[in-house]
Amino acid sequence: MNKPHSPGGEGLLFLTDAQLRKGIEAMFFAYRGFTADPDRILAQYGYGRAHHRAVHFINRTPGTNVNNLLQILGVTKQSLNRVLRTLIADGLVDSRVGARDKRERHLFLTDKGAALEAELSEAQRVRMRAAYRDAGPQAVAGFRAVLEAMMDPEQRRQFNEDLEAGS
Incomplete structure (x- = not known):
């Protein structure tokens, strides 16, 4: 990811x-x-x-x-x-x-x-959880990949740093 x-x-x-x-x-x-x-x-x-x-x-x-x-x-x-x-x-x-x-x-x-x-x-979270549950794990992974691909490089770097930091 x-x-x-x-x-x-x-x-x-x-x-x-x-x-x-x-x-x-x-x-x-x-x-x-x-x-x-x-x-x-x-x-x-x-x-x-x-x-x-x-x-x-x-x-x-x-x-x-x-x-x-x-x-x-x-x-x-x-x-x-x-x-x-x-x-x-x-x-x-x-x-x-x-x-x-x-x-x-x-x-x-x-x-x-x-x-x-x-x-x-x-x-x-309630809305996201329901949407994720309905879409399934492959769709969730694909959705996240699409969102990350739409981010500017600096935003993507910051987003991934936050993920790696566990936040």
């Missing part, structure tokens, strides 16, 4: 534009389904998907700094600061000054933030 361009897909090179378009549409509809449950939860708090992504990745790497989160999310500093200000003011994220570099801010979820993250993640 480490090689995103593993052998076996060569036979699919004959896909027509119409078939590729259907794949693109399937991704749009799958994404809509994948985000529907968290969107309903987030709406109760007046949050959006940017808040969800921030909470998710702060949970994945407690103590991450703002610059690292900027790199992971691929958003502007202004956009991330707006999201973080809200999450900090609402008591979901704790921002601590770096021990070695006082200019750095390290981010941690509070108990309240961890509870929201768990609720959001569980909603997505």
